[in-house]
Amino acid sequence: MSGGPPTGSASVWALAAFLAVLAAQRVSELRLSAANTKRLVERGAREYGSRHFPLIVLVHVLFPLCLVVEVVALGARPGRLWALWLGLWLAAQALRYAAIRSLGERWCVRILVLPGEPLVRRGPYRFTRHPNYLAVIVELLAAPLVFGAWRTTVAISLLDLVALGIRIRAEEAALRYRMDGAVGADLSVLPPKAG
Numbered sequence: 001m002s003g004g005p006p007t008g009s010a011s012v013w014a015l016a017a018f019l020a021v022l023a024a025q026r027v028s029e030l031r032l033s034a035a036n037t038k039r040l041v042e043r044g045a046r047e048y049g050s051r052h053f054p055l056i057v058l059v060h061v062l063f064p065l066c067l068v069v070e071v072v073a074l075g076a077r078p079g080r081l082w083a084l085w086l087g088l089w090l091a092a093q094a095l096r097y098a099a100i101r102s103l104g105e106r107w108c109v110r111i112l113v114l115p116g117e118p119l120v121r122r123g124p125y126r127f128t129r130h131p132n133y134l135a136v137i138v139e140l141l142a143a144p145l146v147f148g149a150w151r152t153t154v155a156i157s158l159l160d161l162v163a164l165g166i167r168i169r170a171e172e173a174a175l176r177y178r179m180d181g182a183v184g185a186d187l188s189v190l191p192p193k194a195g
Contacts, residue, residue, distance in 0.1 A: 015072070025093075040106065059140075062156060066144075070151050076148040088142035092138035106120065111171050133164050136160065137160065137164070
């Protein structure tokens with residue numbers, strides 16, 4: 001990629017490189033999540049809101065598939081603002097990894113609540129309650145636009161907003177339940193507690 005947006009086969013090669021980075025990130029994150037989940041469960045953490053998790057997985061599986069279809073089959077090509085979208089995607093990565101680092105061993109892909117632990121208030125959590133979700137929103141908006149794949153941006157971003165709406169509601173209810181029992185918590189978004 002010289003100064004302008006990649007075209008033709010350069011777009012496909014850029015997409016292949018992006019997908020390789022994305023796959024490496026996701027595998028690394030899933031491994032970290034599995035290790036953290038094991039430690040958290042050993043310390044007494046409980047999972048909440050697991051029913052919506054397949055929708056989260058669906059978003060992250062459809063995202064690269066839709067991107068490939070739009071770039072390879074439909075011929076989407078980067079526009080003049082591709083570098084801006086790339087910069088936003090990189091900023092989203094920085095925010096996500098800052099959130100992961102701030103949560104430390106409490107970060108995982110599921111909603112696990114550790115009784116008696118205070119909420120994390122360092123790193124990006126000083127400024128916003130859900131920095132990781134903000135990073136995902138920006139990532140799913142910006143990454144397809146790097147390649148000119150506006151259809152993927154629209155479809156995946158809308159599906160992600162639905163999934164995150166459910167997820168954040170479940171997470172907030174789980175945190176309220178952790179802090180004050182059932183008082184004020186909307187437990188309809190939580191599965192029954194396992195014995």
